[in-house]
Amino acid sequence: MIRLTTQRQIILEELAKVTSHPTASELYDMVRKRLPRIGLGTVYRNLDLMADSGMILKLEVGGTQKRFDATTEDHYHIRCSSCGKVDDIDVPVIQELVAQATETTPYLIMGHHVEFSGICPTCREKKPHPDTTD
Amino acid sequence: MIRLTTQRQIILEELAKVTSHPTASELYDMVRKRLPRIGLGTVYRNLDLMADSGMILKLEVGGTQKRFDATTEDHYHIRCSSCGKVDDIDVPVIQELVAQATETTPYLIMGHHVEFSGICPTCREKKPHPDTTD
DNA sequence: GTTTAGTGAATAATTGTTATCATAAAAATT
DNA sequence: AATTTTTATGATAACAATTATTCACTAAAC
Numbered sequence: 001m002i003r004l005t006t007q008r009q010i011i012l013e014e015l016a017k018v019t020s021h022p023t024a025s026e027l028y029d030m031v032r033k034r035l036p037r038i039g040l041g042t043v044y045r046n047l048d049l050m051a052d053s054g055m056i057l058k059l060e061v062g063g064t065q066k067r068f069d070a071t072t073e074d075h076y077h078i079r080c081s082s083c084g085k086v087d088d089i090d091v092p093v094i095q096e097l098v099a100q101a102t103e104t105t106p107y108l109i110m111g112h113h114v115e116f117s118g119i120c121p122t123c124r125e126k127k128p129h130p131d132t133t134d
Numbered sequence: 135m136i137r138l139t140t141q142r143q144i145i146l147e148e149l150a151k152v153t154s155h156p157t158a159s160e161l162y163d164m165v166r167k168r169l170p171r172i173g174l175g176t177v178y179r180n181l182d183l184m185a186d187s188g189m190i191l192k193l194e195v196g197g198t199q200k201r202f203d204a205t206t207e208d209h210y211h212i213r214c215s216s217c218g219k220v221d222d223i224d225v226p227v228i229q230e231l232v233a234q235a236t237e238t239t240p241y242l243i244m245g246h247h248v249e250f251s252g253i254c255p256t257c258r259e260k261k262p263h264p265d266t267t268d
Numbered sequence: 269g270t271t272t273a274g275t276g277a278a279t280a281a282t283t284g285t286t287a288t289c290a291t292a293a294a295a296a297t298t
Numbered sequence: 299a300a301t302t303t304t305t306a307t308g309a310t311a312a313c314a315a316t317t318a319t320t321c322a323c324t325a326a327a328c
Contacts, residue, residue: 003294005306024285039308044285046306060196060213060249064316065284078241079194090238097225097248104224107212107252114231114248117194118241137325139275158316173277178316180276198285199315 002053008046010034012055012070021059021067021077021086061086061115076113080120089116136187142180144168149190150204155211155220157199195220195249210247214254223250 002008014030015022022030028043047068051058057069061077063084071088078089097112136142148164149156156164162177181202185192191203195211197218205222212223231246 003305005293007307037308039310041286041309042307048286060251062194062196078235078239078243080241081244087239087241089235091231091234094228098250100225101212101223101250105212105221105250105252106255107214107221107250108258109212109250109252110215111252112248112250114246115194116232116235116239116241116243116246118239118243118245121240124242137274141276171277173279175278175317176276182317 002049002055007031007035007038007042008050011043011046012050015056015068016070019088021061021069021088023065023067025065027068059086060113062117074111076116078116078118080123081117082119082123085120085122087120136183136189141165141169141172141176142184145177145180146184146189146204149202153222155193155195155201155203155222157201159199161202193220194247196251208245210250212250212252214257215251216253216257219254219256221254 004012010031011027014027014034018030024044024047025040027047028038028040031038031043047056047058050056051068054072057072059067059069059077061067061079063079063086065084067086074093076089076091076093077086079086091114094114098109101107101112102109138146144165145161148161148168152164158178158181159174161181162172162174165172165177181190181192184190185202188206191206193201193203193211195201195213197213197220199218201220208227210223210225210227211220213220225248228248232243235241235246236243
């Protein structure tokens, strides 16, 4: 079993605190407020360890950075095409999809994930009327 | 309009030739067989240009590398958790999902994508019986 | 034929992540 | 409680994928 060091506990707490799905460096900034001497490598290492042991999820979403999620139940996400932020989305999980896919692919299917793309409220406000010239 | 240079045409042809969704460097290797002096930068630049102009798709899938797709119609993908390969999957696109999501999120939804994960036939063969000790 | 803009190849720079390693902390052993 | 063993940490270096920069060259416009 994985040992719950101070660093790991605080990383986990900070991750559980937010509904967004922070990147490693975002989490690093959050954790550093409580543990100023922690290294970025420690954050990466522990996020990977916790993901491997199933405590958290490492999201395989689009964008350049990996994101992390303290909620391990199956659910879908939406990603902002403008700022890259990722949020949960409350759309029922379609388990039939896996059965459907099994029939048409030679792959051994392990799971599926739905990722919506859109513009988050914050980014919408920033450029609300791109063609308004008042 | 984007000019169809020799390099772009060959990149496009090589991409259209395969049903897998190669990364930039895979495509680089493919293209180099016909255009040995092309640079990796040229492949990256032109893939991005063609994706921006809508000629091809830049896939926002999991994994460390971006992948490209000559088929621009809406469809889903499956990614091998073992080798990272991405293939098309013939499961009908569920347009209702966007409508459903619109009701539960403050995001302005632009689209969605389903990504299955599994083990591809090649990787299945490689380790068919992981717990057999004969 | 000259100018101008765009292209391509080579190289350098950037970004996100992973590996290395001496030190520190915790656990196990005596 | 002191010592040994193990494991984790933090600082730094290394790495991989991508992007930006540079500049000779090509192709179109004048």
